[in-house]
Structure formats: C-alpha cells, structure tokens
Amino acid sequence: MDGDRRKWRECLLAGAVFAVCMAGTTLPTPLYGLYQEKFGFSELTVTVVYAVYAFGVIGVLLLAGNASDVVGRRPVLFVGLGFAALSAVCFLCATGLGWLYTGRLLSGLSAGLFTGAATVYVMNLAPEGGVSRATFVATAANLGGLGCGPLLAGLLAEYAPWPLYLPFIVHLVLVAGSAAVLLRLPETVRERHPVNTVRPQRPGLPPQVRAVFAPAAIAAFVGFALLGVFTSVSPAFLTESLDVHNHAVTGAIVALAFFSSTGGQLAVGRFGTDRSLPLGCAGLFAGLALLAGALRWDLLWLVVMSALVGGFGQGLAFRGALSAVAGAAPPESRASVVSSLFVVAYTGISLPVIGVGVLTTSIGLEEAGLVFIACMALLATIAGVYLLRRAVRVSV
Structure with a gap:
C-alpha cells in the first residue's frame, strides 16, 4: 500500500513537471499585442511567430520521437526543460523579431520532446492497474499546462509590473523547480543505449x-x-x-x-x-x-x-x-x-x-x-x- 502511494506521488510529480513545460509554450499568447506595440510588426508576423513553434514540434517528432525509448525518459525530459529555459531567456532578452522566432522554435523543441516522453513516463510511474488514472494525469498535465500558460501570463501582465518580463522569470523559476523534482524521480527505461543510436522515426x-x-x-x-x-x-x-x-x-x-x-x-x-x-x-x-x-x-x-x-x-x-x-x-x-x-x-x-x-x-x-x-x-x-x-x- 505504501509502495502504491509512493508511485502515485511520483506519477503526480511527473505530471506537474509536464504541465510546467507545456505552460511555457503558450505563455506568450496574451502578450503578442504588447510585442506588436514594442516592435511594430503586423498580424501576419504574429501568426508566423506562433507557427514556428509547430515546426519545432514536427521536427522533433520526425527526428527524435523515439529518443526516450533509447536513452531513457529522464535524459530526454532534462533536455526538454533546458530548451524551455532557453526559450524563456530568449523572450527576456528580446530586442527584435529574431529573439521571438528563436524563443518559439526552442519552445517547440521542448514540447516535441515532452509530448511523447512525458506521457509515457507518467504512465510508467503509476502502480500496476493504474494505467487509466495515469492517462488522465498525463492528459490533464498536457492540456491543463497549455491552458495555464496564457492564464498565468495574462494575470501577471495585467496586475503585476514588467508584463513582458515577469511571466518568463516566473516560468524560469518553475522550470528550475521542475528540474529539481525530476532529479528525485526514478528512471523507468531499464535497457538504455547511447544517444547516437537514436534514429529518425x-x-x-x-x-x-x-x-x-x-x-x-x-x-x-x-x-x-x-x-x-x-x-x-x-x-x-x-x-x-x-x-x-x-x-x-x-x-x-x-x-x-x-x-x-x-x-x-x-x-x-x-x-x-x-x-x-x-x-x-x-x-x-x-x-x-x-x-x-x-x-x-x-x-x-x-x-x-x-x-x-x-x-x-x-x-x-x-x-x-x-x-x-x-x-x-x-x-x-x-x-x-x-x-x-x-x-x-x-x-x-x-x-x-x-x-x-x-x-x-x-x-x-x-x-x-x-x-x-x-x-x-x-x-x-x-x-x-x-x-x-x-x-x-x-x-x-
């Protein structure tokens, strides 16, 4: 019984890490109007900046979609958190469109790594017979995290100072906390191989x-x-x-x-x-x-x-x-x-x-x-x- 409780705790913590990463991908949504005012670009540019994220996700799915099966879940998730942190840094340093494009691309790479690896990781950590509940945790973490991004950024932009900076500072703190949590979670892939054995899928x-x-x-x-x-x-x-x-x-x-x-x-x-x-x-x-x-x-x-x-x-x-x-x-x-x-x-x-x-x-x-x-x-x-x-x- 204690073992099951421990496994569910680990499952929920992995879900929280998943949610933090996905929240970062939608964090800029309520801020695009402010970026338009700051840099003076058109609505077309907004849509292209947004879509760059999807190209990053697709690239990861095609080139490294099965990486966590080969090298392990935790290494892939750590890389995903690294991309999420770099994305936040790009938005913090943004002095022009190039920073926004780079930030969105890094965000897409992060989401591409997390989408498959974190879903399977949450399910792997659940106790025996808990796959259905673990699927619920993974689904809620994925889409709930995507929903929390614009909600958090909108609240901070409206009611706190530094609207183009504070949301990404908060996200960096959350990413650092997620990395600390991930360090304490177990690896679920037993047979791991070198990264050079990952092949495009x-x-x-x-x-x-x-x-x-x-x-x-x-x-x-x-x-x-x-x-x-x-x-x-x-x-x-x-x-x-x-x-x-x-x-x-x-x-x-x-x-x-x-x-x-x-x-x-x-x-x-x-x-x-x-x-x-x-x-x-x-x-x-x-x-x-x-x-x-x-x-x-x-x-x-x-x-x-x-x-x-x-x-x-x-x-x-x-x-x-x-x-x-x-x-x-x-x-x-x-x-x-x-x-x-x-x-x-x-x-x-x-x-x-x-x-x-x-x-x-x-x-x-x-x-x-x-x-x-x-x-x-x-x-x-x-x-x-x-x-x-x-x-x-x-x-x-």
Whole structure:
C-alpha cells in the first residue's frame, strides 16, 4: 500500500513537471499585442511567430520521437526543460523579431520532446492497474499546462509590473523547480543505449489503417487549427473588435479552450471511441459556427462559448482519433502511425494560422477569420459525414 502511494506521488510529480513545460509554450499568447506595440510588426508576423513553434514540434517528432525509448525518459525530459529555459531567456532578452522566432522554435523543441516522453513516463510511474488514472494525469498535465500558460501570463501582465518580463522569470523559476523534482524521480527505461543510436522515426501508414486514418487526421487537423487560431489570432480580435484590453481576460478565454479540450478528452471514456470521433467533429463544427457568429456580430459571449464548445469538441475528436488509429495499427507500426497523426495535427496548428495572417493583410482580420472558419467547417463536415456513413455500413 505504501509502495502504491509512493508511485502515485511520483506519477503526480511527473505530471506537474509536464504541465510546467507545456505552460511555457503558450505563455506568450496574451502578450503578442504588447510585442506588436514594442516592435511594430503586423498580424501576419504574429501568426508566423506562433507557427514556428509547430515546426519545432514536427521536427522533433520526425527526428527524435523515439529518443526516450533509447536513452531513457529522464535524459530526454532534462533536455526538454533546458530548451524551455532557453526559450524563456530568449523572450527576456528580446530586442527584435529574431529573439521571438528563436524563443518559439526552442519552445517547440521542448514540447516535441515532452509530448511523447512525458506521457509515457507518467504512465510508467503509476502502480500496476493504474494505467487509466495515469492517462488522465498525463492528459490533464498536457492540456491543463497549455491552458495555464496564457492564464498565468495574462494575470501577471495585467496586475503585476514588467508584463513582458515577469511571466518568463516566473516560468524560469518553475522550470528550475521542475528540474529539481525530476532529479528525485526514478528512471523507468531499464535497457538504455547511447544517444547516437537514436534514429529518425519515419511516419508510415499500413494499408489496414488508411480508411480509419483519413477522417481521424482531418478531425485532428481541424481541431488543432481551431486551437491555433485561439492562441494566435483571438487576442488581436478581442482587442481590435471587442475592445477588450484586459490581458487577464484574454488569457482566461484562451485558457478556457484548452481546459475544455481536457474535458473532451476525458469524456471519451463515457461516449466510447466509436462515437467520440463523429461527436467531436460535430462539436468542432458548432465551435466554428459560434466563432463565426462572434466575428460577424462582435459578441464576446460567443467567443467564450466557441472556446468552450470548440475546445470540448477538439478534445473529444483528437482522443477519439488517437484511439482509432492506434487500435487499427498493427503493434509493430503503432509508433509510426501515431507519429503521422501528430504531424498532421501540428501542421493544422501552423499552416492555417499563417493563412489567416496572410489574408488579414489584404481583407482584414474578421473576414480572414470567416474564410478560415468556412474551410475548417467544410473539412469537419466531410470527416463527420464519412464517419457516420462508415458506422452505418459496419452496423448493417
């Protein structure tokens, strides 16, 4: 019994380290308007600065996605914390765009290392029979940490001094504390190998996965694109169109999307994998429709509802997609199939966001947002209809 308590304590501490790292990746979200004022760049530049993060994540997933299986969980997590600390230093030293790009890239490298390694580490540390609860801890740490980033930065920027510095100072302190915690946690990989044995993990799709993968990937793409817009463009919309200048409010609205996504992922157990994916697509469509209404009529409460409903749909769809493709993949190809899904998802968090930025320069933020919503809603509808038709065929 004491052994189980110790293992759960270690599991929760690892989850806290995971949350601290992920919080750093969304910390700049409510601060982009301040950086625009300081450096004088456009909304397009904001979206590119944001999207650089996704390129870092994708690079790590492709080149070193299985590194923690080879060299151990703790060494990879220590490197991830190092990248997180360097990212914070870049933002503290920022005197121009180059620092912001570098900081976001380092943040992406940190998240790429943590996403897989920390999830597995939390599950490894749980006592026997606790995999389901450990999965909940990992999910809550990942998305909860992403939500805590803008919430923390918004509160500090609004109610404390040095709005462009204090959030990153606080995060550096949290990263240092996380490193101290990680030093005291055990390694869970028994057979470790030198770092030069890590090989790039090429995504792949066995034939039996392709029918499931296509709608799952579309849903993941749309869901991450919605989160990407919330974390990159919504602060500008709230300021310019809704006259919301309170950084804490902006951070809280963005955080709500991530917290709702956590709820959606946890609800998969209640709805079941087969129903979660089409229900998630419906939630994404509803969230996009609410966001369109917010853009059209400049209503704050619709933005809040969009974060709540769209975030829940994203969580439901993504965990359903992950379960579907992992279940359809043969064991020897599961890692490469899951990597493929994550690559598609993080492409969704980058390219559409940049597209919104490009359109903003020519037709304005609200119109660009409506074009984005129309495209994503079409994709969500296609995926949802395909899944429903497939479910009908299977039941018949």
